[in-house]
Amino acid sequence: MDPFSRRRDCAACRDLPSPNPGLLGGGRAGKMVSGATGEGGACPFFPTPPSWGPDRGEKGAGQQASGFGGLKEGGDGEREEGLLAFSLGEFSGTLGPRPRCSPPTPPPPQVCARAALGPGALWAAAWGVLLLTAPAGGQRGRKKVVHVLEGESGSVVVQTAPGQVVSHRGGTIVLPCRYHYEAAAHGHDGVRLKWTKVVDPLAFTDVFVALGPQHRAFGSYRGRAELQGDGPGDASLVLRNVTLQDYGRYECEVTNELEDDAGMVKLDLEGVVFPYHPRGGRYKLTFAEAQRACAEQDGILASAEQLHAAWRDGLDWCNAGWLRDGSVQYPVSRPREPCGGLGGTGSAGADGGANGGVRNYGYRHNAEERYDAFCFTSNLPGRVFFLKPLRPVPFSGAARACAARGAAVAKVGQLFAAWKLQLLDRCTAGWLADGSARYPIVNPRARCGGRRPGVRSLGFPDGTRRLFGVYCYRAPGAPDPAPGGWGWGWAGGGGWAGGARDPAAWTPLRV
Numbered sequence: 001m002d003p004f005s006r007r008r009d010c011a012a013c014r015d016l017p018s019p020n021p022g023l024l025g026g027g028r029a030g031k032m033v034s035g036a037t038g039e040g041g042a043c044p045f046f047p048t049p050p051s052w053g054p055d056r057g058e059k060g061a062g063q064q065a066s067g068f069g070g071l072k073e074g075g076d077g078e079r080e081e082g083l084l085a086f087s088l089g090e091f092s093g094t095l096g097p098r099p100r101c102s103p104p105t106p107p108p109p110q111v112c113a114r115a116a117l118g119p120g121a122l123w124a125a126a127w128g129v130l131l132l133t134a135p136a137g138g139q140r141g142r143k144k145v146v147h148v149l150e151g152e153s154g155s156v157v158v159q160t161a162p163g164q165v166v167s168h169r170g171g172t173i174v175l176p177c178r179y180h181y182e183a184a185a186h187g188h189d190g191v192r193l194k195w196t197k198v199v200d201p202l203a204f205t206d207v208f209v210a211l212g213p214q215h216r217a218f219g220s221y222r223g224r225a226e227l228q229g230d231g232p233g234d235a236s237l238v239l240r241n242v243t244l245q246d247y248g249r250y251e252c253e254v255t256n257e258l259e260d261d262a263g264m265v266k267l268d269l270e271g272v273v274f275p276y277h278p279r280g281g282r283y284k285l286t287f288a289e290a291q292r293a294c295a296e297q298d299g300i301l302a303s304a305e306q307l308h309a310a311w312r313d314g315l316d317w318c319n320a321g322w323l324r325d326g327s328v329q330y331p332v333s334r335p336r337e338p339c340g341g342l343g344g345t346g347s348a349g350a351d352g353g354a355n356g357g358v359r360n361y362g363y364r365h366n367a368e369e370r371y372d373a374f375c376f377t378s379n380l381p382g383r384v385f386f387l388k389p390l391r392p393v394p395f396s397g398a399a400r401a402c403a404a405r406g407a408a409v410a411k412v413g414q415l416f417a418a419w420k421l422q423l424l425d426r427c428t429a430g431w432l433a434d435g436s437a438r439y440p441i442v443n444p445r446a447r448c449g450g451r452r453p454g455v456r457s458l459g460f461p462d463g464t465r466r467l468f469g470v471y472c473y474r475a476p477g478a479p480d481p482a483p484g485g486w487g488w489g490w491a492g493g494g495g496w497a498g499g500a501r502d503p504a505a506w507t508p509l510r511v
Contacts, residue, residue: 157181158235158254160263167242168270169378174228175265177235177252191256193227193235198249198264207250208237220245244269244300244378271378272420273302273310275317276412279435279460282319287366290322290373297434298413299375300324304358306376307331311358314452320361321372328361328371377413381476384410384418386426388469395463398431402472406480409433410473415440419455429458430471436460437468 157180167173181191192211196204206218208225217225220243228236235252247269253262278284278293285293294301301324302310311331318339320330333356335342340359364371387401398409410418411433418424419440427448429437437458441448449456461467474480 158252158261158263160252160265164266164268166268166270167239169242169244170381171242171379172238172240173242173267175237175239175250175252175267177237177254177263177265178233179235179254179261180233181254181256191254194253194255195225195237196251196253198251204251210235239267242267242269244271244376247300247303247376269376269378270421271306271376272416273306273315273374273376274299274413274416274455275319275321275372276375277319277372282372283370285322285370285373286368287322287326287364290371293373294375294413296411297375297377298411298417299377302374302376304329307374308358311356316356317374319372320359321374322366323374326363326366328364328369329358329374331358332356375413377417379421380414380417380473382474382478384414384422384424384471384473386428386430386469387472388428392466392468393431393470394466395431395435398470401470404481405472405474406478407472407474410471412436412438414473415471416455428469429456429467430469432471434460435463438471 159178159180160176165173165175175195179191190212192209194209195207197207199205207221208215208217208227210216210227215227217223221239224240226238228234228238230236235254237250237252239246246267248267250265250267251262252265253260276293276297276299291301301322303324304327307315307323307329308331311333314333315331316333317330318332318336320328322328330339332339335356385407387405389401393401402409409431415424415432415438419442423442424440425442426439427441427445429439432438437460438455439449440455442453444451444453
């Protein structure tokens with residue numbers, strides 16, 4: 001006989017111990033609930049659910065049961081999908097052996113049978129289950145989440161900015177991070193704040209640590225990183241003079257004596273992606289060499305996200321290059337057979353196919369395989385300008401020409417940044433620091449390299465030939481010793497008419 005039953009003609013069951021005092025309401029501790037008996041004088045023992053389902057029958061102590069129409073099977077008083085779940089063990093575990101109906105003197109055999117329940121008993125049973133399951137939810141432990149949602153709580157809960165924050169080289173940015181801390185037993189002075197940068201999936205670099213009044217920045221962040229300190233619970237980090245190397249993901253970790261939580265912030269930079277290979281030719285760089293090549297040209301290896309954004313802006317390059325995650329990819333805006341075919345299967349994202357895409361070779365052996373590089377650079381604090389001497393100069397004379405104007409020969413990344421961010425437009429090729437000759441076009445026009453804007457490249461000409469002017473870069477604050485403009489020639493004994501012809505004696509002359 002299942003535990004959801006009533007006993008007929010059983011006066012003794014009125015004094016049996018209650019399975020849970022006060023469960024049904026109206027009873028007293030240690031006694032079953034007194035009330036009107038059903039047909040034949042049956043006494044209420046426990047309410048019968050409207051339906052047992054397919055496994056109709058008896059379940060022992062500690063087993064789970066489902067019933068009551070909208071109630072769903074579960075355990076330990078948890079709520080699932082808005083349905084109440086309960087365990088019969090909370091009730092039957094206190095019952096012990098089922099009491100038997102035996103009077104003091106042997107009477108005729110007593111019979112206990114099921115009887116229908118009235119609506120009052122069902123309501124009482126439902127309220128009893130609610131009373132038992134309510135405290136169970138409070139003992140489940142505290143949630144800890146990164147992005148705070150309404151109604152969620154915890155001893156330490158960290159909230160960071162969704163998505164990403166965007167800055168540029170030389171700028172100042174706030175990496176937002178706030179935490180909620182139940183400081184009933186401990187003050188905020190006992191909370192430890194730590195910022196780290198994710199350099200690899202399992203590798204971190206320390207950026208900043210704060211414990212009460214003690215603050216410390218590490219490595220290249222010294223003198224640039226500090227807490228915003230906008231009231232209790234603010235762990236936001238202020239980063240000044242942002243560099244290219246600051247690009248990436250940062251973790252904000254908050255720890256008290258017992259618990260901790262963390263959130264991620266992504267710092268993105270405004271800038272431009274450019275393909276690069278050195279004088280030695282294409283497909284000559286290992287992964288480490290590609291990193292060095294980008295750094296020498298005022299850049300860093302681009303990320304896959306940056307390359308995809310550049311492709312969406314129209315970047316079209318038919319040579320594969322390293323990215324910062326160790327993968328090899330290349331963007332194709334105009335599909336063609338030599339560049340992965342007309343919409344090959346290697347396109348990345350939903351925009352591949354007939355519209356081109358980012359072709360992906362996957363992760364390659366970074367010490368043995370060789371490719372080009374895709375570099376990324378950001379805003380320039382200084383200025384790039386074109387210097388045209390009275391006559392073309394060889395590559396060896398380019399550095400002296402720029403030095404006479406308080407500048408240095410521009411790097412490839414600096415020319416790309418000036419083209420993209422400062423809108424430098426010049427239809428004249430000039431030397432760059434790596435020995436290549438290039439020129440930037442913002443407004444395409446006839447005889448300036450085609451119908452698309454970009455930085456045109458003439459490769460790596462013979463450095464001894466006098467073919468070009470030079471693109472120079474002047475750092476911010478550097479004086480211009482010749483603000484009125486300069487020409488070039490040899491000094492001493494008549495300039496162009498005569499005198500020393502030694503290139504070392506070649507000096508700027510005002511024109």
